[in-house]
Amino acid sequence: MEQWVLGNEHTRSMWDQHVEITHLRGMAENIWGADAQAMMAEFQPSESLLMKYQHNIVNSDRALRGKRVLDMGCNHGLYSYLAMRHGAAHVVGIEPRGMFVNGLNRFAEQNDLPMQFHRGYDTDMARLLREHDIDTVIMMSLNDTTNWENMMYDVRKSDAEWLIMQVTTLPDTWVEFSKEIYDHAKTGSGMPVGFTLHYETFNSDTRAGINPMHKDTADPETGFQHVRHDGKYDLKSSHVIQSLQSRQYIRKFIDHVGFKVESSVVQPSPLTKSPSRLAASGLYQWYLLRNEK
């Protein structure tokens, strides 16, 4: 596999070949309204965006071309669009927040594109795979706030052939197991194969809608939690528990579920100027998995 280099000209060239800026402007305007015009007037893809494009889309060409694709947690739908532009026959995007789902459906209809978007959650995975006859699943950055392991089981048991995964993984050296853990393993509990770190934090963006505690009362448009009686947003109360797993654990889990690893790439270097804390810390990892029967 081609090694990603920051500022990779090949990636930018692929972007220019596949992306129509008028489409991006249309997507933004349908999602965020007229105010988004200013943002899109001089839009250029950031290094972080190009890095994700390379590893999720460009490197997954064989899993996308001619396939029916399910983009779980599609957010603003950019990667659904990119999958379609890279040859997907049809893309279904799932997202809890109405501002994205409604805007993206308007955009797809206006441009007669083979994409459709629905409000839904991680718990809908098995049903969606069946109902939409899915060949390829995209799961980007779902392993910190959703039950991604259950989704992996659902995909494995389905007829889907491919799973494109972007995960945030912690280096295995971040946590060293104590002697007590190995002593306990000797009692027959099994050897430790990695770790999960749990972080108590606030929602840093509009993802409150995927918080299981509040998803039923979140604002259906933005995803912000409604926790005040007057119906106004209270961001400071928007607590979430986020979990990040070690690289060894995620690899073990993939093997455990039974996927074949076609490729795996760890983010080669931190993007220190990125607004994404994960990209800035260099914690992204990508897997292209085949669901062999």
Place this chain on the structure above:
Amino acid sequence: MTAQLPRGEHEVILEFMEQEGVQGAMEVLGMEVNGAPMGMAIYQCEYRPFHREAMQSHMYMGWPGQWVIKIQEPVNENYGAVGFG
């Protein structure tokens, strides 16, 4: 209120009309940049009462003063969850 901002750093300032007297209170409930709610970044703000110490991350203004927040344009390159990232 909306504003078009050129590239670079800008200060958005909300200010009471007068420095003295009872004028009611003001609370900032939300802020959108390019149509997207800016989320927790809104707490990177400062409340500057005219006759008291400034306070970080305060959205409620019970005394006359200024509410100030710095905005980096282009916002889609500087704020997570704003625009295509």
